[in-house]
Amino acid sequence: MRAVLYESFGGVPRVVDVEKPAAGPGAVVIQVLATGLCQSDVHAWAGHDPGITLPHVPGHELVGRISELGAGVSTLRVGQRVTVPFVCACGDCPECEGGNGQVCRNQTQPGFTHWGSFAEYVSIESAEVNVIPIPDSLDPGAAAILGCRFATAFRGLVGQARLQPDEWAVVVGCGGVGLSAVMIAAAVGARVIGVDIATDALELATASGAEAVIDSSGLSDDEVVARVREVTGGGAAVSVEALGRENTTATAIRSLARRGRHVQIGLYAGDPRIPMSDVIAGELTLLGSHGMAARHYPAMLDIIASGKLRPEELITRRISLDEVPAAMIDLANARNTAGVTLIVPS
Known part of the structure; x- marks a missing residue:
C-alpha cells in the first residue's frame, strides 16, 4: 500500500x-x-x-x-x-x-x-x-x-466542564480543535468568544457560532483578558486553550470568572507555568481532555x-x-x- x-x-x-x-x-x-x-x-x-x-x-x-x-x-x-x-x-x-x-x-x-x-x-x-x-x-x-478534534473538544466541554446553555465560553486558539470547541459550545446553547491572531480563523469562528471574536494580534495578554471580561461582564464560565502555549494558557485561565472551569486541550512541548494564584483566589477548576x-x-x-x-x-x-x-x-x-x-x- x-x-x-x-x-x-x-x-x-x-x-x-x-x-x-x-x-x-x-x-x-x-x-x-x-x-x-x-x-x-x-x-x-x-x-x-x-x-x-x-x-x-x-x-x-x-x-x-x-x-x-x-x-x-x-x-x-x-x-x-x-x-x-x-x-x-x-x-x-x-x-x-x-x-x-x-x-x-x-x-x-x-x-x-x-x-x-x-x-x-x-x-x-x-x-x-x-x-x-x-x-x-x-x-x-x-x-x-x-x-x-471533535471528540476531544466534546469531551472537554460537555463531559468535563459540563458547559451549560447561556454560559460564556472563551476559546483561545481557533485552529481545528479550537473551531470544534466553538461549534460544540454554540450547539449546546452557550455564548462563545473566539480568540486568535488570524482573520480567516476568526471568520470561521463566527461562522461556527461564536457570538464575539477577539483579534489578539497586537494586543497584550492583559488586553485580551480585559476584552473577555468586558464582553462577558466579569469573565467566562469556561475557558478552552487549544494552542499548547504557556502565555495563551495563562490568558485563558485569567479570563475566567470566579469558580470558572478551564479546559486544556492544546498540547505542549514541555510543561508550562500556570497562574496558580488566580486558580486559588478564584477557586478555579483545571480540567484536561484526552479524547x-x-x-x-x-x-x-x-x-x-x-x-x-x-x-x-x-x-x-x-x-x-x-x-x-x-x-x-x-x-x-x-x-x-x-x-x-x-x-x-x-
Whole structure:
C-alpha cells in the first residue's frame, strides 16, 4: 500500500510503498477513505512523543471501511463504515472498566504507538472496544475528524466542564480543535468568544457560532483578558486553550470568572507555568481532555444527526497523499490555511 513515512524526526516525509497491515487477534484492518491532518501529527513528527518508533507512518483521525477481521472479532463485519477514537482502549484495565477508555493504561494510538492512517490501510487493535460504526449518510470529512478534534473538544466541554446553555465560553486558539470547541459550545446553547491572531480563523469562528471574536494580534495578554471580561461582564464560565502555549494558557485561565472551569486541550512541548494564584483566589477548576472513549460517541453522533453540529463545515482543504509531506511542513511552520485539512488517500 501507499503511505506517508518519515525516517527521522523533523526529516522530510515521503510517500512510499510499504507492506499492508494484517489483522491480528481481536483487531481489524480498515481501508482509509479520509483522514485529517492534525497538529498532533506534527508534534509527533517533531519528536515530542517518546512512544514513536522510527520509521513511522503518522495519522490518527480517520473514517474508512473494514477490509479484514482478525480472529475473535464477531460484532463487526467487512465493508462496515467506521471511525475510531485516537486513543484506543484495551477494554480490560481499571480505567476501561470504569468507562474511561480515553485514559486507558494500556492504550494504543494509530499514528503514535503504531503506524497510522496517512496510508491506504490502518490496523486497529481491540476492535470490538474501539471501532464505531457510522451511517453512510454522515459526510466522510465530518466522520474523519470526529476521532480527535471533535471528540476531544466534546469531551472537554460537555463531559468535563459540563458547559451549560447561556454560559460564556472563551476559546483561545481557533485552529481545528479550537473551531470544534466553538461549534460544540454554540450547539449546546452557550455564548462563545473566539480568540486568535488570524482573520480567516476568526471568520470561521463566527461562522461556527461564536457570538464575539477577539483579534489578539497586537494586543497584550492583559488586553485580551480585559476584552473577555468586558464582553462577558466579569469573565467566562469556561475557558478552552487549544494552542499548547504557556502565555495563551495563562490568558485563558485569567479570563475566567470566579469558580470558572478551564479546559486544556492544546498540547505542549514541555510543561508550562500556570497562574496558580488566580486558580486559588478564584477557586478555579483545571480540567484536561484526552479524547473520548468509543462508548461515549453516540451522544455526539446524535447531536450531529440533529443538524446542530456540522463538522464538515470546518473542512477548508482536501488533499491527496502525495500532497501530505508539504502540508505537514507548512503546518509545522504555521503556513497552513484556517480550518481543517482533509486527506483523501485515493
